[in-house]
Amino acid sequence: MPSDHPISAATMKPGEDRRVLRGHRWVYRNEIHAITPVPPDGGLVDIYSAEKRFIGRGYYQQSGGIAARIFSSHQETPDRSFWEKRLRRALALRETLYPGEAVYRWIFGESDQLPGLIVDRYGNMAVAEFESPFYRQHLEHLVEAIRSLSPVCSVYVRQRNHTPEWYGPPVERVTFSIGNLQGSFQPERTQKTGLFLDQRSNWPLIRPFSAGAAVLDGHCYHGWWGLHAALGGAVTITACDTSSAALEQARENARLNGVEDRFQFEECPVETLLANASRQFDVIVLDPPALAKNRTHVKPAMNRYIEINTLALRNLRPDGILITASCSHFVDDPLFEEILKRAAYKARRRVSVLAWRGASPDHPVLLAIPETSYLKCVMLRVE
Secondary structure, eight states: OOOOOOEEEEOOOOOTTTTTTTOOOEGGGGGEEEEOOOOOOTOOEEEEOOOEEEEEEEEESSSEEEEEEESSEEEEEEEEHHHHHHHHHHHHHHHSSTTTTOOOEEEEGGTTTTOOOOEEETTEEEEEEOOOOOOHHTTHHHHHHHHHSSOOOOEEEEESSSSSSSSSSOOOOOEEEEETEEEEOOOOSSSSTTOOOOGGGTTGGGGGGGGEEEEEETTTTTTTHHHHHHHOOOOEEEEEESSSHHHHHHHHHHHHTOOOGGGEEEEEEEHHHHHHHHSSSEEEEEOOOOOOGGGGHHHHHHHHHHHHHHHHHHHHEEEEEEEEEEOOOOOOHHHHHHHHHHHHHHOOOOOEEEEOSSSTSSOOOOTOOGGGGGEEEEEEEOO
């Protein structure tokens, strides 16, 4: 439940408020002149300019470079009506984007004025993920709002350094449909919030190129690229991942859709598979996890991206298709373009860009917060 701790006031240094006034919602520790009283981790804090102008209300973070994340430009109280208003507005967008469907990213952090919070819905079950104690303090209101606005009965809550827990009846396995494909997973055996829904609008890109094709779904996780390839008529789909649990679920999804006979499952790094491949593919998908979690990781991540993309380009038949992605925010569009140019040069292949996409629209990008834009998904035709 919410704390009775008084709301703190943080005054920014002169000239440090311009980025926040333009709409960015993070206040860095080195931008603050004074904060009184010092709030607990997750406690409420009002942000003021050096001239004592109110800028916004947020929650405090005791560690890391970000001292506060702003959730409102007003002095709102995070009571039940606050949570219902935020979730209702976010839900209206998702219902417009996906009419009649019940799988989507319901809350995408800063873009939905709830910084640091992720909520994914899967039919009558939802998964919530966060780090700040702010959300744990208000979890009862959050769960009540989720239930009051949707048929969701059970919410699976994941917080860093805490054991995941259920609010409502535990769900051993959730089943659902996305478009005309069926899927399922066990919430307690998945990564993050279940599916990587940011690629949802990109999965269908593979279909037109899959008829009669041999497809490699690298970093396949639960196999959704491969499922869409099967829907497009792929003859063989090699699903590769280092996680046995992910491959088990990919196999189950293939079975649910009646295409298991077209799948082959390989538990190994995709680099190993590509380096030792005895045949070429018509379509290859590379969808790795974030390789650069901060700026210091950019250089090694760049080398890794070049390596796997070079291997993929070498293992494609003439006029083959490479769908390659990066979910590292610190690897921006120009850098990823340079990575692909270098990989093409090393592989001695000429490539053309057919599509350059970002995340699905249930992951809206705030123009004032470039960090909300992170996914690059590029379709290349390889000569």
